[in-house]
Amino acid sequence: MSLAPQRPVSAVPRLVRVLVFVLLASQVALTALQPRPRARAEELSAPPPLPVLRCLSGGDAVPLAQAMTLYLQAFDNQPGISIPFAQLDYGTVTAWLKRILDLDPRTQYPLLMASQLYAQVPDEAKQRQMLAFVYDQFLVDPDRRWQWLAHAAILAKHRLHDLPLALEYANALAQKANGPGVPHWVQQMHIFLHEDLGEYQTARELLGGLLSSDVVKDPHEIRLLIERLEHLKDAENSSSTSGN
């Protein structure tokens, strides 16, 4: 860069000085008069294949995955469209989310988008599609992705009112998510779902097994689970009495 002293501004012809300001103002006016850029749901095309993306990333896949995440997110941001997610092709969205996870397996962002954003649309088929995606991706890395499947199980129970599906997810959590960072309640979800399904005996057996396995060490939690076990026994007795 030149460090040479500069001549005064008066050395610049007046016409040039005026033109700089006039043209700058014209540029601002021209851009400001243009309509704001707006993303449209139908413009989301399928993501490039994974080998192409790996090639484009130049060996550093994480920034590319992050850029793809933000790009995908831009399609959720559509002023004037009241339910933008529902207008997206969920097959394409799933492909994008999967590609991002393939590039950056440690990121949680795509699973957050799938379970917290795309699964919120008032369209049961699309909700199920997103939950299935979360389930598939949970199986790839259960100890790191358990929270998204736990959320999916809650959605399946309360939003879809599909207890068998919620139980399937909770069972997967109990069986696969056993890492040191996974809280105990994750392994207990399926027990209470069995209870909700009226399968008191199964729930009682599972809870009893959990208590005897010595996995739960916190005295408060143990007391709470024992109370729950007693409650299950009462419920089982009353259901068998009413059955008779």
Next chain:
Amino acid sequence: MPLLLKKIAIIARFTLLEALRTRLPWIALTMAGILFVASLFVQHIAIAETTRMQSGFLAASLRLLTVFVLSLHVAASMVREFNDKGVELLLALDLPRAGYYLGRFAGFAAIAGALALLAGAVMLIVIQSSAVAWWTISLALELLLVAALALFCVITFVQIMPAISFVLAFYLLARAISAVRLLSQSPLLSPSEWSTRAIAWLVDALAWLLPDLSRFTLTTWLVDDTPGLRTLAFLAMQSLLYSALLVCAGLYDLYRKSL
């Protein structure tokens, strides 16, 4: 022809002559040839829409190639002239600084046009359609803007590295600014937070100062829909306006330089 215009034309002619003598046409032709061969490879490995894949790859890569070659040529040519004290020599003659600057710009603009024509000719091998003409015109307008930008940068920074870095950063930002605007205004980002509003405002302000290069020279014109005259008229207006602004900004800097 007035005397000043004649001087401008002479400088423009020598700028073109310099491009010829530094083998710019051969470099551009060789690189375009390599890209064409690469596009054949893309066509060969594609299992569907082979022509579409080939033309998409070729159009995007030719666009980047011409921008890269032109900006490097402008920067190298001007830095060489600064280092050889050619600028001082020329300005010692009866030639206003504006005459020198406009002459150089006219020469580089002609080179930009020639590079766009070369890219259009290569595209014609793959796609025989009037869409190639629109694409070529748009590329010429884009390259005109890049030539003005590179000239402005090299006048300001005098060295190749900072000038080219600035040109590339500016070019990438100008192509991405629409997407950046979309990202900055996501409703997911809590619009009530002052930092979100400040960033959105800042990005908007930046977008007003930059040309929207994401609207120039689109591959979709070649493979899907041809642009309308209205689109091209806007691109011409944007390119001419911004090039004029950069020329005036460069002139401002040149007049303030103590040579």
